Amino acid sequence: MSPRLFASIHDVTPHFESEVDALFDRLSGLLGGPRLAMLVVPDFEDKAPLAGNAAFAGKLRGWADAGVEMFLHGWCHRDDARVKGFMQKHMTAGAGEFAQLSRTEALRRLERGRAVVEDALGRPLTGFVAPAWLYSPGSLDALRDGGFPLAEDHLKVWEPTTGRVVAKGPVITWASRTRGRVASSLMVAAAARAAPWALQNARIAVHPPDTTVPALLDSIDATYAKFVRTHRPSRYADLHGG
Structure with a gap:
């Protein structure tokens, strides 16, 4: 099987509408069309609800009609846990919404979020990706019980209902929060470009804040251009099912 590239835009929400528009145009050009996935947040930070926003829902529906895959990406994206683990404290900027949820609460958010996004799309979701790719044990149970076809974390893609891993390998992504994180993510992307053959299934993810750092946009362009070859x-x- 030939190596495959899976492109995605995270944090798709009315809150980042202009940034998502820009990333969609950028990636579509690099990929030769809208061959990418979008990770949709139903109510980002509890201040940007998709429900009731007919204009943004119409935009999502148009992208889906054009072939963009749609994933649920949490409910609000925010991590409200009082006591946070190492990854939540140091790697996510408060975005690990599903990192410590109970099964009951995770399932409630999954079902509520799926209803909102699928109502906007008029079609089923492709799967679910937790904010910051972090899952509690209860969240994993809820994801299985919810019947989502696919899920993804930092290192793999799997079928929650069967547990079958369908793709392995780290996600290539960028961080814009601090100069140190910008520098480290540029280094990782450069290393990936030096050895694209090392990833049979390459997953490359971008986020709306990436658009605020020219060096990140240059790296994104270079990385997609390299892997698409x-x-x-x-x-x-x-x-x-493959």
Whole structure:
């Protein structure tokens, strides 16, 4: 099987509408079309609800009609846990919403979020990705019980209902929060570009704040341009049942 490339835009919400528009145009140009996934947040930070926003729902529906895959990406994206673990404290900027949820609460957010996003799209979701790719044990149980076809974390893509891993390998992504994180993410992306053959299934994810740092945009352009020469832009859904 030829190497595959899975491109995604995280944090798709009315709160970041202009940034998402810019990333969609950028990635579509790099990939030769809208061969990418969007991770949709139903109510980002409890201040940008998708429900009732007909204009943004129409935009999502148009992208889905054009072939963009749609994933649920938490409910509000915010981590409200009082006591946070190492990854939550140091790696997520408060975005690990599902990192410590109970099964009951996780399932409630999954079902509520799926209803909102699927109502906007008029079609089923491709799967679920937790904010910051962090899952509590209860969240994993809820994801299985919720019947989502696919899920993803930092190191793999899997089928929650069966537990079958359908793709392995780290996600290439960027961080814009501090100069140190910008520098480290530029280094990781450069290393990935030096050895694209090392990733049979390359997952490359971008976030709206990436658009605020020119060096990150240059790195994103270079990374996608490199991988598109060696990897075929692909759909996550093709991993399910494959």
